[in-house]
Amino acid sequence: MSFTVQIRKQLHSGARSFELDVGFTTAARRTVVYGPSGAGKSLTLRAIAGLLRPDSGRILLDEQPLFDAEAGIDLPARHRGLGYLFQDYALFPHLNVRQNIAFGLRRGLLNPSRRERDPAVERWLEVFELGPVAQQHPHELSGGQRQRTALARALVSGPRALLLDEPFSALDPELRLRMREELLALLERIAMPMLMITHDPEDLACFGQARLRLREGRIVDEASARPGANALVADEGGR
Numbered sequence: 247m248s249f250t251v252q253i254r255k256q257l258h259s260g261a262r263s264f265e266l267d268v269g270f271t272t273a274a275r276r277t278v279v280y281g282p283s284g285a286g287k288s289l290t291l292r293a294i295a296g297l298l299r300p301d302s303g304r305i306l307l308d309e310q311p312l313f314d315a316e317a318g319i320d321l322p323a324r325h326r327g328l329g330y331l332f333q334d335y336a337l338f339p340h341l342n343v344r345q346n347i348a349f350g351l352r353r354g355l356l357n358p359s360r361r362e363r364d365p366a367v368e369r370w371l372e373v374f375e376l377g378p379v380a381q382q383h384p385h386e387l388s389g390g391q392r393q394r395t396a397l398a399r400a401l402v403s404g405p406r407a408l409l410l411d412e413p414f415s416a417l418d419p420e421l422r423l424r425m426r427e428e429l430l431a432l433l434e435r436i437a438m439p440m441l442m443i444t445h446d447p448e449d450l451a452c453f454g455q456a457r458l459r460l461r462e463g464r465i466v467d468e469a470s471a472r473p474g475a476n477a478l479v480a481d482e483g484g485r
């Protein structure tokens with residue numbers, strides 16, 4: 247699995263403007279994009295996910311274009327084959343665990359309850375040992391169960407890779423430590439490639455097989471955790 251990202255996006259808000267100009271290629275199983283607040287991490291992840299349209303450039307997954315401005319290609323988010331794990335997990339409070347996971351399968355406006363017994367949903371309930379709490383709602387779950395439910399929802403449609411947006415930032419330090427270890431073990435078990443954004447050095451140390459440092463909208467540093475593995479090649483800007 248490899249990502250190639252070469253994008254530019256100009257954003258304006260009142261008198262302020264921000265230019266995102268990001269270029270990198272990674273073939274690592276785990277890639278972490280890190281940097282301070284306002285560096286452009288979320289914009290980069292949202293562009294890859296198909297939630298933000300770059301002004302120019304291209305985004306390739308395994309050499310296939312998800313976005314290519316010149317060729318006029320811009321696959322909608324649901325056709326990109328990517329799972330998205332949101333910062334605060336974004337579970338629906340009024341849906342139970344099974345329905346939350348089933349929501350990851352939705353096509354259009356199908357009511358999740360009608361897809362409750364989809365085999366893919368049942369499989370992820372089993373893989374993540376969520377069967378016993380399948381009828382419970384998010385507020386009735388432990389932190390780990392919530393994380394596994396969100397992860398199952400991101401994985402149920404069978405994505406090729408997972409995008410993670412600061413997955414531990416909303417947690418207290420003790421829980422953060424546990425959730426980090428649990429997530430790492432789960433991802434290893436299912437051999438799912440991932441790209442994470444974070445500002446937390448501990449996330450970087452734990453997940454950063456390949457590391458990209460972002461500052462003021464640009465990649466300023468990159469490294470592979472396996473010297474000589476050539477997992478990562480930085481491009482010159484996003485031009």
Ligand SMILES: Nc1ncnc2c1ncn2[C@@H]1O[C@H](COP(=O)(O)OP(=O)(O)OP(=O)(O)O)[C@@H](O)[C@H]1O
Pocket residue numbers: 257258259264281282283284285286287288289290445
């Ligand atoms: N819709 C928008 N319009 C104008 N500027 C925006 C918009 N969205 C983000 N920005 C600006 O782009 C810059 C990068 O934002 P981004 O959310 O990618 O930062 P980040 O690195 O994810 O930060 P954090 O770690 O705080 O989430 C910020 O200066 C932000 O104010």
